[in-house]
Amino acid sequence: MRVFASLLAISLALAAPGAAASQGGAAPRRAASLNLCTDELLLLLAAPDQIVSVTHLAQQEAETPLWRQARRYRANDGSLLSVAPLRPDLVVTMGGGGRDRRRIAERLGMRTLDLPFAQSLGDVGDSIRRLALALGRPQAGAALLRRITMLLKSRPAAGADTIWLGGGGRTVSASGLEAQWMALAGMRQRAMRGDRVSLETLMVAPPAILLRSDYRQGQYSNGQRWLAHPAARRPLGARIIATDGRRWTCMGPLLIDEIARLRRAA
Numbered sequence: 001m002r003v004f005a006s007l008l009a010i011s012l013a014l015a016a017p018g019a020a021a022s023q024g025g026a027a028p029r030r031a032a033s034l035n036l037c038t039d040e041l042l043l044l045l046a047a048p049d050q051i052v053s054v055t056h057l058a059q060q061e062a063e064t065p066l067w068r069q070a071r072r073y074r075a076n077d078g079s080l081l082s083v084a085p086l087r088p089d090l091v092v093t094m095g096g097g098g099r100d101r102r103r104i105a106e107r108l109g110m111r112t113l114d115l116p117f118a119q120s121l122g123d124v125g126d127s128i129r130r131l132a133l134a135l136g137r138p139q140a141g142a143a144l145l146r147r148i149t150m151l152l153k154s155r156p157a158a159g160a161d162t163i164w165l166g167g168g169g170r171t172v173s174a175s176g177l178e179a180q181w182m183a184l185a186g187m188r189q190r191a192m193r194g195d196r197v198s199l200e201t202l203m204v205a206p207p208a209i210l211l212r213s214d215y216r217q218g219q220y221s222n223g224q225r226w227l228a229h230p231a232a233r234r235p236l237g238a239r240i241i242a243t244d245g246r247r248w249t250c251m252g253p254l255l256i257d258e259i260a261r262l263r264r265a266a
Contacts (some may be wrong), residue, residue, distance in 0.1 A: 004112040027136025028111070034076065035094040036063060037116060037250035038131075038203035042092055043069050043138045044253055046133050052086045057078040062189050062216055064246050065254060090134060105223045121148065121180050124252055144253045149185045151259055159188030160266060162209040166245065167216070168226045169197045185262035187211065206235035209266060215245025241265050 031046055032038045032053040039058035042051060043066045049074050057063045076082040077172055080101060083091060091110050093101065095117045105112045115127045121151050132141025162182060164172045172178035174191035182189050190207055196250035202210070215223070226232060234240065245260065247254045 006008075012242060015149060019148055025073070028088075028134070030086065030088045031090040031092065032076065032086060033090040033092045034078045034080070034083070034096055035092075035250060036093050037117075037218055038092040039070060040066055040254055041115075041123050041127060041131050042135075042253055044144065046135050047137065048072070052137060053083050054090055061247070062246070065244065080104055080108070080110070083156070088133040092131060092134075118177055120177060122154075122250065124148070124177070128253060144256070147256050149255070151256065155184045156186035156263075159183055159186055160208045161190055161192050162187035162211055163197055163202075163207040164198060164211045164213065164243075164248075165226055165227070165232065166213040169199070169232075171195050171197050174233075178248060180213070181251060182262075182265070185259045186266050187262070195235070199226075199229055202231045202238075206238040208239065210235055210238040210240050212240060212242050213248060214242050215247035215248070 025046065025049075029050060030052045031042060031050050033042045033051075034055060036057040039054040041220065043058070053074045053076045055078050055080075058076055059067055061067045064070070074086060075243045080091065088110055091105055093112060093114045096113070102112050102114075103254040111169045113131065115130065118124045118127060123149065126139045128144050132138050159182075162180060164182065171192050172189060173195055174189045179189035180251045185211055212227070226251055243263065244258055
């Protein structure tokens with residue numbers, strides 16, 4: 001409930017009159033993102049005419065459901081130099097660059113907002129809040145936070161034993177952000193040593209639900225070949241539910257709709 005209270009407080013603060021003005025200065029007119037995860041946040045929160053550039057990854061169908069929207073804008077390679085000619089007044093980054101990047105950006109007349117890699121639902125909410133305020137669009141942030149809060153308030157009381165499964169037997173931490181999202185769909189991620197699943201485990205101790213990521217499922221690789229094994233494809237006694245793996249890369253607000261769908265499926 002602590003996460004619920006935190007997100008509710010953030011949502012109310014964003015919705016309060018004058019929230020945008022509290023940041024000082026005019027809202028940016030030309031915002032650019034240098035990271036796939038900030039691309040997604042920018043595309044969800046900014047007004048369309050505020051965006052001047054997103055990374056080339058955001059324009060690839062295999063990487064994000066927002067690829068069509070992203071292709072409306074100039075692509076960059078994730079560096080400040082690649083967006084400098086576009087003269088953005090806000091550059092959004094994530095977990096990198098530090099003081100050197102900020103100094104370079106300041107010399108080029110660009111304000112930067114560096115968001116951390118989210119480790120919890122509270123972190124997701126905080127990043128939404130910070131970017132929404134930086135863009136001068138607090139209501140857009142409040143709308144997303146209300147939807148997450150609704151999922152938290154209505155989460156199932158008990159979770160079904162679940163293993164999230166990706167290529168090569170990769171799974172997720174039972175205490176990580178992925179598991180926190182899964183809990184909102186009524187799924188309890190099983191703790192697995194090294195966050196890996198063996199074919200033997202799927203054969204002798206299958207979960208109630210096997211949540212299979214379809215990330216790059218059409219790509220030929222050892223990881224995809226592993227997923228094609230009968231023990232991974234149809235473990236005896238497990239219910240198989242496919243999930244859009246692209247939405248789990250950043251584990252941000254793109255998971256809101258997916259969690260609602262998984263809740264219905266489970």
